[in-house]
Amino acid sequence: MSDTGFPTNVHVLRPRKVSLSEKLDHFLDEHGLELKETTKRPDPSRPKSINGNALVCAACGEAEYLTREYCRCGHYLRGQLEDEYSAWENQVHSEHSELADAIALKIKPLRYLFAVGLPFLVGPMLYLNFWVDNFTLYPLLWMAPGILIGGIVALTERFLMRPLEASAHFLNTYSIETFIDQRFFQLRVIDK
Numbered sequence: 001m002s003d004t005g006f007p008t009n010v011h012v013l014r015p016r017k018v019s020l021s022e023k024l025d026h027f028l029d030e031h032g033l034e035l036k037e038t039t040k041r042p043d044p045s046r047p048k049s050i051n052g053n054a055l056v057c058a059a060c061g062e063a064e065y066l067t068r069e070y071c072r073c074g075h076y077l078r079g080q081l082e083d084e085y086s087a088w089e090n091q092v093h094s095e096h097s098e099l100a101d102a103i104a105l106k107i108k109p110l111r112y113l114f115a116v117g118l119p120f121l122v123g124p125m126l127y128l129n130f131w132v133d134n135f136t137l138y139p140l141l142w143m144a145p146g147i148l149i150g151g152i153v154a155l156t157e158r159f160l161m162r163p164l165e166a167s168a169h170f171l172n173t174y175s176i177e178t179f180i181d182q183r184f185f186q187l188r189v190i191d192k
Contacts, residue, residue, distance in 0.1 A: 052184040055081060066180070085179050092174065096167045103164050107157055114153040120146030 047054035047063045054063045059075035069078045124139035124146075 050184075052180060084183065085176060088179050088182065092171065096171055099167055100164055103160055106160055110153050110157055110160075114150060117146045117149030117153070120144075121150065 043062075047065060050056060050063055053066055055066050055077055056062070057064055057071040057073060057075050057077060058080055060071060060073040062071065062073070064071050064077055066077075066081065069076065071077050121143055124142040127139045128135070
């Protein structure tokens with residue numbers, strides 16, 4: 001046997017507590033290294049991470065492959081995906097209409113500016129049409145501001161219409177594959 005004797009209250013002894021600071025002790029007391037109740041082992045037949053081929057079931061919260069119609073808990077995944085697609089489609093259309101309204105407000109003053117430049121184009125043309133025998137360069141010089149204003153308005157309108165044209169092209173060409181890519185990569189559909 002052992003030649004050292006232990007006191008009878010050995011089971012009550014605790015290790016000595018070494019304190020570095022009160023803040024550290026308070027932090028360790030709150031966020032101690034306690035074991036969680038049970039760690040869940042992931043099912044090897046389910047997707048390991050959320051990716052382009054996986055969908056999170058709304059009922060149980062587990063990831064499942066897109067090709068499955070039903071989750072293992074019995075939830076209808078295809079219906080969930082179709083609901084998400086329908087909501088995404090409505091969002092795309094509403095963003096397009098908001099963009100169209102915003103661009104229409106920006107283009108309206110440009111059209112008024114073109115109306116200001118229109119007399120500089122029409123007046124000299126009428127003069128050249130009715131008084132052909134008095135041809136001078138003055139009507140052509142009067143057309144220069146109208147052409148300049150019209151060119152600036154046309155270029156600015158073309159520049160402002162680019163996002164709307166890109167959005168309209170996207171609306172004409174999107175599909176369910178586009179939706180799946182969008183939901184995984186979280187891309188912005190329409191740039192404003």
